[in-house]
Amino acid sequence: MDVRKIVVVVEDVDVSRKALQWSLHNLLRYGDLLTLLHVFTATKSRNKKKARLLRLQGYQLALSFKEICNSNFFNTNIEMVVTEGDQEGRKIVAMVREIGASVLVVGLHHQSFLYRLGLGHDNIANCLSCRVLAIKQPELSPPPPLRAKTRERLPPLDSSTTMDFSQIEISGLQ
Numbered sequence: 301m302d303v304r305k306i307v308v309v310v311e312d313v314d315v316s317r318k319a320l321q322w323s324l325h326n327l328l329r330y331g332d333l334l335t336l337l338h339v340f341t342a343t344k345s346r347n348k349k350k351a352r353l354l355r356l357q358g359y360q361l362a363l364s365f366k367e368i369c370n371s372n373f374f375n376t377n378i379e380m381v382v383t384e385g386d387q388e389g390r391k392i393v394a395m396v397r398e399i400g401a402s403v404l405v406v407g408l409h410h411q412s413f414l415y416r417l418g419l420g421h422d423n424i425a426n427c428l429s430c431r432v433l434a435i436k437q438p439e440l441s442p443p444p445p446l447r448a449k450t451r452e453r454l455p456p457l458d459s460s461t462t463m464d465f466s467q468i469e470i471s472g473l474q
Contacts, residue, residue, distance in 0.1 A: 304332045305333045324369060330375075355382060
């Protein structure tokens, strides 16, 4: 059995934690290497203290994700990578390629780097050179107004429906 390298993007949003939990329960096999990747935004100022603080916060966030892994799957091979990069996802692409990942797991939300990356590339999966799993939580729609008997409510448009994610597997959590 070959060892797969699975990269999970670490972000401080609930859907990112849910994506990690989903990958632990549905994707990870014994012997696989799980990489927790956090890319913090580069500071425009040359303030080294601010960059150091962002790196420390990113490392603490990655540690909280590692604790999720250790609490459920204590024999998991885990590595953490915290690095400085851009908001467009170019650093994530570079790191995924450098690691040689076979799967990238992302918690899909409105500020996700996949949307910005999709604007610049026709085929995101080829750009990343691995399988991409985007996990999103179902959105809770507000209850219809009491006097909405004459109008039919349409579901809100999800921003993922306007982009070509044909090579990306997008799964909603059940």
